[in-house]
Amino acid sequence: MLSDNPLVAQGLDYFNQGTALAQEWLLSPAAWSQFGLLVGAYLLARIANGVITPRIRSLLTPAAESRSLLASGRRFLLIFLPLLLPLLAYGFTAIGEGITRSLFGSGEVIAFGKRFFLFLAARALAKRIVTDPFLKLLAKYVLVPVAALYAVGLLDTVLAALESTVVQLGNISFSALAIIRGAIAGSLLFWLGQWSNTQSTAYIEQQEMRPAIRQLIVKAAEFAIFGIAFLLLMNIMGISLTSLAVIGGAVGVGLGFGLQKIASNFISGVILLVEGQATVGDYIELDGGEAGTIIKMMARATILETFDGRWIVVPNEDFITTRVVNYSDSGSANRLEVDFSVSYDTDINKVPAIIEAAVAKHPEVLDDPEGPDCELRGFGDSGIDFGVEFWVNGIDDGKNKFASDVLFLIWNALKDNNIEIPYPQRVVELKGSLPT
Template structure:
């Protein structure tokens, strides 16, 4: 018995195990054939998809937002082509899919509503240029980080401690968020401190402004507008001392390798100590009033 005859016998045996699904008829041979061919098609599609995305991202003439839009559209096109090929291999007449159009619409409106909403939201985000790669986004106190990747359903934020936050794209459309670095990388911060009431405040203000402005990451100098240079002011009058604050601008976010808040706290403390300026602490004055003996 030659190999060809043996293969025909195996195929005939597999075809004998058939079952019906509505108006469609399948055999065990059909299922195995579809699985093998489908696996090959999926592997080839994945290679084409990865190559196409790399090719798009290498285009220097396109900005980041356009690259992300084209990449997302490219993924959808590849997905649709693969889906149609698999249906054709399965032997399903594509014209019959029109019968299921209403059912698919209901499915999108109910079970797939969230997926469809996140996908469309991702397209809107990329087109309106509200978020781009490497923007620092704050959704709430516990969800903030740098945008590292846009996907069809979600956006990945990377925190300073190395964690990835997966945020559904719909969140950026339906909720309020803060984009710290999209328009301008310069950010303003402040450090609060207190001094005793007998302090020469005018002289102390100049000392603090010079000390803070000397930090290499703090924006300072005549080439910058006065509102971006370090500024020290009185915040309020406390029970034990004068509450002060110093405002300053830096490039980027005050965290990670760009963190300057801790350095400035130490600089302010050393400046006050070196100039004999006392830092007040809570205290109470107790007076004992003696009463005359009866």
């Protein structure tokens, strides 16, 4: 039979207790007087809420254009105004409960109403105030059910049942309550750590400092935040820090043997950030041929983005142990050059001035450290070889970006001055007489 099932029997027992309690409340004059006090407390809370809420709203609402820290704090407090009504009702009901218990020695009805108002506050928090997806999920499936159990008086019973339920993991045993508490606390702590890390990163990024030092401070803050969160979680779950020392020793041995490459890359990353020989935004070329713009520097590796949009993950150790060519240090100038040829019929004394003036018209070509410089390179098979050197901010972003523009300028300048660009020519010598 169903009544033989312990869970069903316990549920029937709770149902019978609730039925008996409801009958007692319905037939008791004292219960009706408590119910009247409960209704009166709620009406008083509505009146007080109607008076207090507009004043708080006008006091806390900042100017629309204000973006100060104080204005942000005032806007944050405004979102909790929907909690005012259930909390006022809870407070007035608590006062009524104290009066009832002192006069009549009982107050179960009004105590239930007080707990119910607290449940309404938790429900309003989950439904109308919390907007972060993770916190909303936690409030909906943890806070509201706990408040409901507290309202009906079953919270202590459920907690005791969870505490008595033991989960065995090898030689270690945990109560179900400890696991649930650890999961909830861990989720909250690491969400708070992620939020704190985002805020601290945004603040550090606004400070005036060398990019490499900024990256180092960001990483140090991230490790500190999540390290503190981990230690707090261990403390909440009741795990001794002595056991963590043993784990740390084991990790140290592992680093010495199997994880030495990871440790080497981590330490190399710290050295790289401190020395600042390469930072985010620099275009670098390694000894192994890898070349690209640094877009992200992590604890273990650095990510380069090539001209064709591909990502190359380079271990940090390679930046320390191999030769690194840094073409741009946060937008420094670099010298580029392109080659061209003119016909042997050209007056070559005029070419340098014409080309230097044409290349100088490019908006990205710099006059400092020096302007365009056209040089005679040699006498080729088909024409006279020249080269023009020029300085730009950065590098050739993509294949021949600056070089292509400069070659167009050279072509137009030579055409405008009637200077011929040669093409390969060959002299054919025929020995003997031509065939008839």
